[in-house]
Amino acid sequence: MTETEFLDLADATLAAIEHAIDQLNDQDRIDAECSRNGNVLEIEFLHNGSKVIVNSQAAMQELWVAARSGGFHYRHVDGKWLNTRDSSELFAALSQIATEQSGGSPVIIAP
Template structure:
């Protein structure tokens, strides 16, 4: 399990990346709100993608597209991958949900 300090750094970086990508879109199309342990992305139709921490298990959970996916950090690849082995990656999954709820492409910049 990840050390708490490292987990906190990874979470801060992931949330910052998601919010920055969302903020690049028209706020009338997609609005991003970050409140500590949660990022909420809300489309004009009021559909949501919710990204939040699960500190006890050192994961990020994402609710969207009528499902909830749990992502664990894979230090070998430097990626957040789903914990069921479905091949889902956090940032791609969030972008797919945003496309579905808003019709817009979420683009990440490093």
């Protein structure tokens, strides 16, 4: 994948995550705010101030996630963003992270 293709894909993925969080917030499923600055998406859970940071790393062609539970790297393989360590899928992992950090009922983040 070229750098331009990666940047386009990463941008679309960050936008999809932001849109999903905004929809969950509008549905009162979570209390979170997203802010985006270039290739960095910050999700703040307002009830406890915890944050999740998702950013693209063009040189590595990866998306990186920083959360309370740790740091994770995802590479695009066969149409999915997969964790470079355990092959878990990005949106499933973000759903688990958001559920844990929001302190509420299960949250599903889907593209």
